[in-house]
Amino acid sequence: MASIPASGRIHPFRLVVDETACRLCRRCLASGMCRGKAFVRFGSEEPPYIDMARCHGCLACVSECPFGAILRLDSGGSPVRRPEEG
Ligand code: SF4
Ligand code: SF4
Numbered sequence: 001m002a003s004i005p006a007s008g009r010i011h012p013f014r015l016v017v018d019e020t021a022c023r024l025c026r027r028c029l030a031s032g033m034c035r036g037k038a039f040v041r042f043g044s045e046e047p048p049y050i051d052m053a054r055c056h057g058c059l060a061c062v063s064e065c066p067f068g069a070i071l072r073l074d075s076g077g078s079p080v081r082r083p084e085e086g
Helices: 060-064
Strands: 014-017 070-073
Touching: 060 070
Parallel strands: none
Antiparallel strands: 014 070
Protein backbone atom coordinates (compact mmCIF):
# COMPACT_ATOMS: atom_id res chain seq x y z
CA MET A 1 0.00 0.00 0.00
CA ALA A 2 1.36 3.43 -0.96
CA SER A 3 2.27 5.71 1.91
CA ILE A 4 0.65 9.12 2.20
CA PRO A 5 3.08 12.04 2.55
CA ALA A 6 2.99 13.98 5.81
CA SER A 7 1.72 17.00 3.89
CA GLY A 8 -1.14 14.92 2.50
CA ARG A 9 -0.16 15.94 -1.01
CA ILE A 10 1.43 14.02 -3.85
CA HIS A 11 3.19 16.35 -6.27
CA PRO A 12 3.82 15.97 -10.01
CA PHE A 13 7.29 17.38 -9.41
CA ARG A 14 10.11 17.16 -6.94
CA LEU A 15 12.34 19.85 -5.55
CA VAL A 16 16.07 19.46 -5.18
CA VAL A 17 18.86 21.71 -4.03
CA ASP A 18 21.56 22.17 -6.66
CA GLU A 19 24.66 21.73 -4.56
CA THR A 20 26.79 23.56 -7.13
CA ALA A 21 24.60 26.67 -6.80
CA CYS A 22 23.81 26.56 -3.07
CA ARG A 23 25.88 29.03 -1.06
CA LEU A 24 24.81 27.64 2.32
CA CYS A 25 23.13 30.93 3.21
CA ARG A 26 20.53 29.04 5.31
CA ARG A 27 17.69 31.28 4.18
CA CYS A 28 15.57 28.26 3.29
CA LEU A 29 16.11 26.91 6.80
CA ALA A 30 14.79 30.05 8.48
CA SER A 31 11.75 29.53 10.63
CA GLY A 32 8.58 30.24 8.70
CA MET A 33 10.06 30.16 5.21
CA CYS A 34 8.78 26.66 4.46
CA ARG A 35 5.29 25.92 5.70
CA GLY A 36 5.97 22.20 5.65
CA LYS A 37 9.34 22.48 7.41
CA ALA A 38 10.60 20.29 4.59
CA PHE A 39 14.18 21.57 4.61
CA VAL A 40 16.55 19.29 6.44
CA ARG A 41 20.20 19.91 7.10
CA PHE A 42 22.54 17.00 7.76
CA GLY A 43 25.72 19.02 8.19
CA SER A 44 26.64 22.68 8.54
CA GLU A 45 28.78 22.54 5.41
CA GLU A 46 26.31 20.56 3.31
CA PRO A 47 23.42 21.93 1.23
CA PRO A 48 20.02 21.30 2.74
CA TYR A 49 17.86 18.40 1.64
CA ILE A 50 14.18 18.81 0.78
CA ASP A 51 11.87 16.16 2.23
CA MET A 52 9.09 16.02 -0.37
CA ALA A 53 6.91 14.02 2.01
CA ARG A 54 6.53 17.24 4.02
CA CYS A 55 6.23 19.62 1.07
CA HIS A 56 2.97 21.48 0.50
CA GLY A 57 3.88 22.46 -3.05
CA CYS A 58 3.67 26.22 -2.51
CA LEU A 59 6.96 26.79 -4.40
CA ALA A 60 7.83 29.69 -2.10
CA CYS A 61 11.31 28.28 -1.64
CA VAL A 62 12.06 28.42 -5.37
CA SER A 63 11.62 32.18 -5.45
CA GLU A 64 13.05 32.76 -1.97
CA CYS A 65 16.44 31.19 -2.65
CA PRO A 66 18.65 34.15 -3.59
CA PHE A 67 20.97 31.97 -5.64
CA GLY A 68 18.48 29.98 -7.72
CA ALA A 69 19.67 26.77 -6.14
CA ILE A 70 16.27 25.16 -5.63
CA LEU A 71 15.21 23.33 -8.76
CA ARG A 72 11.82 21.95 -9.65
CA LEU A 73 12.16 18.72 -11.61
CA ASP A 74 9.51 16.75 -13.46
CA SER A 75 9.03 13.02 -13.06
CA GLY A 76 11.74 12.40 -15.63
CA GLY A 77 14.25 14.51 -13.72
CA SER A 78 14.19 17.44 -16.15
CA PRO A 79 13.89 21.02 -14.88
CA VAL A 80 10.36 22.46 -15.01
CA ARG A 81 10.46 25.89 -16.58
CA ARG A 82 7.90 28.58 -15.98
CA PRO A 83 6.24 29.94 -19.16
CA GLU A 84 8.06 33.27 -18.82
CA GLU A 85 11.38 31.43 -18.85
CA GLY A 86 10.70 30.12 -22.37
S1 SF4 B 1 18.37 29.49 0.35
FE1 SF4 B 1 19.30 28.55 -1.47
S2 SF4 B 1 21.50 29.08 -1.36
FE2 SF4 B 1 20.61 29.44 0.68
S3 SF4 B 1 20.98 27.48 1.78
FE3 SF4 B 1 18.93 27.36 0.89
S4 SF4 B 1 19.22 26.33 -1.11
FE4 SF4 B 1 21.23 27.06 -0.40
S1 SF4 C 1 7.37 24.20 -2.05
FE1 SF4 C 1 6.71 25.23 -0.12
S2 SF4 C 1 6.33 23.54 1.31
FE2 SF4 C 1 7.53 22.68 -0.38
S3 SF4 C 1 9.65 22.79 0.26
FE3 SF4 C 1 9.23 24.70 -0.88
S4 SF4 C 1 8.57 26.23 0.65
FE4 SF4 C 1 8.47 24.17 1.60
